[in-house]
Amino acid sequence: MEIAFWLATLAPFVVTPSYLSLASQIAITALFALSLDLILGYAGIVSLGHAAYFGFGAYTAGLLSKHYFGEPLTGLVLGAAAAGLLGYLTSHVIVRFRHLALIMLTLGLGLLLAEAANSASWLTGGADGLQGVKMAPLLGFKFDLYGRTAYAYSLAVLFLLFLVARRIIHSPFGLALRGIRENATRMPAIGAPSLAHLRKVYTIAAVIAGAAGALLTQTTSTVSLEVLSFGRSADALVILILGGAGRLYGGIIGAVVYMVARDQFSGLNPQYWYFWIGVLLVAVVMFLPNGILGGLSALRKKPQ
Amino acid sequence: MLRIIAAAALALPLAVQAQQTIKIGVLLTLSGQFADAAAQMDNGIKTYMKQHGDTVAGKKIEIIRKDVGGPAPDVAKRLAQELVVRDKVDMLAGFTLTPNALAVADVSAEAKKFMVVMNAATSIIITKSPYMIRTSVTLPQVMETFGTWAATKAGLKQNYTMVTDYGPGHDAEAAFASAFKAAGGQIVGSVRFPVANPDFAAFVQRAKDLAPESIYIFIPGGAQPAALGKAMAERGIDKKKTKILGSGETTAEAALKAMGENALDIITAWHYDYTMDNALNKAFVKEFNAMHGRNPDFFSIGAYDGMHAIYETLKKTKGKTDGEAMIAAAKGLKWESPRGPMMIDPETRDVVQDVYIRRVQKVGNDYVNVPFDKIPAVKDPAGERRKQQKQ
Amino acid sequence: MLFDGFAYGMLLFLLSVGLSVTLGMMNFVNLAHCSFAMIGGYVTVSLANRYGWPFLATLPVAFLGAAAAAVILERTLYRRLYRASDLDQCLLTIGIVFISVAAYAWFYGTVVQSTPMPSYLRGSVPFLGMSFAAYRLFLIAMGLAVATLLILMLETTRFGARVRAAVDNQKMARGLGIDVDRAFMITFALGGGLAGLGGALAIEMVGLDHAFALNYLVYVLIVVAVGGLGSIGGSFAAAVVLGVSDMAGKYYFPWLGAFLIYLVMVALLMWRPVGLFGKR
Numbered sequence: 001m002e003i004a005f006w007l008a009t010l011a012p013f014v015v016t017p018s019y020l021s022l023a024s025q026i027a028i029t030a031l032f033a034l035s036l037d038l039i040l041g042y043a044g045i046v047s048l049g050h051a052a053y054f055g056f057g058a059y060t061a062g063l064l065s066k067h068y069f070g071e072p073l074t075g076l077v078l079g080a081a082a083a084g085l086l087g088y089l090t091s092h093v094i095v096r097f098r099h100l101a102l103i104m105l106t107l108g109l110g111l112l113l114a115e116a117a118n119s120a121s122w123l124t125g126g127a128d129g130l131q132g133v134k135m136a137p138l139l140g141f142k143f144d145l146y147g148r149t150a151y152a153y154s155l156a157v158l159f160l161l162f163l164v165a166r167r168i169i170h171s172p173f174g175l176a177l178r179g180i181r182e183n184a185t186r187m188p189a190i191g192a193p194s195l196a197h198l199r200k201v202y203t204i205a206a207v208i209a210g211a212a213g214a215l216l217t218q219t220t221s222t223v224s225l226e227v228l229s230f231g232r233s234a235d236a237l238v239i240l241i242l243g244g245a246g247r248l249y250g251g252i253i254g255a256v257v258y259m260v261a262r263d264q265f266s267g268l269n270p271q272y273w274y275f276w277i278g279v280l281l282v283a284v285v286m287f288l289p290n291g292i293l294g295g296l297s298a299l300r301k302k303p304q
Numbered sequence: 305m306l307r308i309i310a311a312a313a314l315a316l317p318l319a320v321q322a323q324q325t326i327k328i329g330v331l332l333t334l335s336g337q338f339a340d341a342a343a344q345m346d347n348g349i350k351t352y353m354k355q356h357g358d359t360v361a362g363k364k365i366e367i368i369r370k371d372v373g374g375p376a377p378d379v380a381k382r383l384a385q386e387l388v389v390r391d392k393v394d395m396l397a398g399f400t401l402t403p404n405a406l407a408v409a410d411v412s413a414e415a416k417k418f419m420v421v422m423n424a425a426t427s428i429i430i431t432k433s434p435y436m437i438r439t440s441v442t443l444p445q446v447m448e449t450f451g452t453w454a455a456t457k458a459g460l461k462q463n464y465t466m467v468t469d470y471g472p473g474h475d476a477e478a479a480f481a482s483a484f485k486a487a488g489g490q491i492v493g494s495v496r497f498p499v500a501n502p503d504f505a506a507f508v509q510r511a512k513d514l515a516p517e518s519i520y521i522f523i524p525g526g527a528q529p530a531a532l533g534k535a536m537a538e539r540g541i542d543k544k545k546t547k548i549l550g551s552g553e554t555t556a557e558a559a560l561k562a563m564g565e566n567a568l569d570i571i572t573a574w575h576y577d578y579t580m581d582n583a584l585n586k587a588f589v590k591e592f593n594a595m596h597g598r599n600p601d602f603f604s605i606g607a608y609d610g611m612h613a614i615y616e617t618l619k620k621t622k623g624k625t626d627g628e629a630m631i632a633a634a635k636g637l638k639w640e641s642p643r644g645p646m647m648i649d650p651e652t653r654d655v656v657q658d659v660y661i662r663r664v665q666k667v668g669n670d671y672v673n674v675p676f677d678k679i680p681a682v683k684d685p686a687g688e689r690r691k692q693q694k695q
Numbered sequence: 696m697l698f699d700g701f702a703y704g705m706l707l708f709l710l711s712v713g714l715s716v717t718l719g720m721m722n723f724v725n726l727a728h729c730s731f732a733m734i735g736g737y738v739t740v741s742l743a744n745r746y747g748w749p750f751l752a753t754l755p756v757a758f759l760g761a762a763a764a765a766v767i768l769e770r771t772l773y774r775r776l777y778r779a780s781d782l783d784q785c786l787l788t789i790g791i792v793f794i795s796v797a798a799y800a801w802f803y804g805t806v807v808q809s810t811p812m813p814s815y816l817r818g819s820v821p822f823l824g825m826s827f828a829a830y831r832l833f834l835i836a837m838g839l840a841v842a843t844l845l846i847l848m849l850e851t852t853r854f855g856a857r858v859r860a861a862v863d864n865q866k867m868a869r870g871l872g873i874d875v876d877r878a879f880m881i882t883f884a885l886g887g888g889l890a891g892l893g894g895a896l897a898i899e900m901v902g903l904d905h906a907f908a909l910n911y912l913v914y915v916l917i918v919v920a921v922g923g924l925g926s927i928g929g930s931f932a933a934a935v936v937l938g939v940s941d942m943a944g945k946y947y948f949p950w951l952g953a954f955l956i957y958l959v960m961v962a963l964l965m966w967r968p969v970g971l972f973g974k975r
Contacts, residue, residue: 018389018390019386021381021382025379025382097965098968100920100970101964104964105961108917108961112958116954118469118470121471127375127471127472128471129375145411220377220381220407222378222381222406224375224377224403226378226403230913238786241782241783266370266371270334270370270371271335271371272801273335273371274335275793275794277790278789278790278793278795278797280790281789282791282794285783285787286787289779289783290783336906339905339906340805343804343805496950497945497949498945499953503703503901503942505828507946531901558809562809562902
């Protein structure tokens, strides 16, 4: 089943070659949603400011290519690392809180970073976006107009990091996380120090988010304030809930459904496509509780 | 023999059919915060096509609209790529916002597609693709002219600048201030408002405390101009003692309606107003009203003139749409627009137009921008400086 | 400055108090709360602009319109999701926000709305050497009146007692025979109606356009979080603190701009995670 899924992701190269840029952006969004799933679906940390790490990775990669060198892979690694560092630092604050306070804190920190980026327009280019981002070819392949290199790159990184995430989830560390999510007070009693675990997963999620951000910068040669925006954090949350949180594939499925729907609706009705997205979301909640994957698994259980 | 001729006659239209349509990909922010601006741009396009038909140089014009949703250069770039690769458009137009225009410029340059910027006003955009022209306005073009005018013709010595804290705000502030100072004026202070700021009372109070001779304002359209106008009235800023100078967006139609008498005597510099008194504009406004039930604004005229530039260029190239031919024909294009005389600068490919100085006055029951001075044929000063740097 | 911030705070209070109480009472995440505000706003716009109603007369209708919409929405969609997860509730209500934003753009266009104000609400009133904007005085009066009425209702009426019980401990309240569902429906209507009133009042102060629900959602959430769920006094205090610090910040430290409101929120939440007057 899973192998079939990953083979299917190669289909766009052959079946829909003119949609590769969209496919690339879907892969990037899926990666971002995956990183959110690690903290939300598995560790129970609801964040409305996760785009902070996405954007931090994006700007790092952009600034590197503008001022130093445009080699994509090093930019990717450095972007992810920078975001991870930010994640590590903020995790000390974040993990102490729960419920609404946690949500609002993540929101607040995300908004603060976005404001800072806007003010520091000498560095970030402000609302106009960063100018002069030029990418060197990736392993000899130029980033072309059709988006072939872009999609291959994004897909490869998504696959790799997905494997990493899956390893983490199935490890003892991952089980401990799920235990924390279920009952935060009991875990220390079994000997699993919960705050340290949460900080660790938060940092890992930040690294992955940063990688996604760097990918976006590199595949589109643009970065603007939008990568740090509340809108991007909120989109990731919606996508994850849509697909089903805590199921590893939820973010990916959600990203595919949401972004394809958005692209199609906005093509059909450029001014009011919002409406149809809203209807889609309401319908999914009413008929598929716990997201698409949750609803599907519930359906599969019914015959028994 | 007859059969061969008949077959050929039937085959010919089919063969030529493929080249009979010219596709224009239009990228606008039709949803989200900037939806109204994009709607007005689209209305301008539709009005032009209604007035001038949808056929040029024997070919049909087809508009493919795409929504970018807001400042999202990654989306804009992808949509532009798809338009070029999938829909096989012949040219790209629209662009409500600067970051989107900048991103798409890369696609225009790489794919060698003619590109018409119908709104985005940041100066450097024009340098990003050799196949691009602009038919809207640039901020330095208006604001530096205004700064010079304020210090010279209006005889103002002091100014306090208040702008919104984002790209265009910074650009406007820099342009106005540099020209004002160069012409002998003094900037006594400045402040920047956060982007979605709803309440201006605090900022206006700060300005009032300094009691400057004049205040320069740059804020985007929408709800803000009205809120600012109210704040100024509340704080009791006396417009006789402190001249209020603003950009055209500050006194756009909706803003004037909301500000009411608070708008009186605000002086603005801009390139277009729907009340302009010439035959072309009156016809434009009439058709616009009939089609869309509201008045056009500078968003509409940018798009309207953009379409005009496209049509005239196509007439010159006799329907050839490749980038090289189009840009060669577009350079130096001159025409009479509802806003006055327009030209596409042959070297910089940017817009050259008259800048009007207007004052808000009560005409009948409405408050309108009444022009009382004009600076003709202004080129984008930032573009001119770039030219000199290269020499 | 204090005065202006206080007036802005009153507006935030009216917009947020409904969400705070319903969130505290039923734990239902209603992100579409600001859509109710928009209903009120657009009702006023239609009545005042198209039918020429005087502004004050439109306010009760704005309240009732939004309240009615709240009840309809609650009866049809929301009540099926009381047992659902927080995340699902988020998704549903965000979907409703999207639908409402598109609907408003469709019916009213994307232009910013404004309504004519009666002359006694314009201009300013001089007092003790300073001038106070008449409209802000009006806002403060309304805010205080609503807050007082709500607290009175909560403390002195039986309905209020039921609501308080339901907020404190829903299971116990049901066990005592209190019809929690009915109490919730009325509270929800009340909260929605107040949001509608806030939306109508916001037109003059901050403007109304089709994306209002999204733009102001963040501020409303901040007030609710900082104030504490289920607390009227909390919403009031938080709204005032945020309104005043926003104003004062912009006056004394304009270079901080939008930072200040977020910094204040982060600081307050770190100090008191349950909110100023929150429980649990």
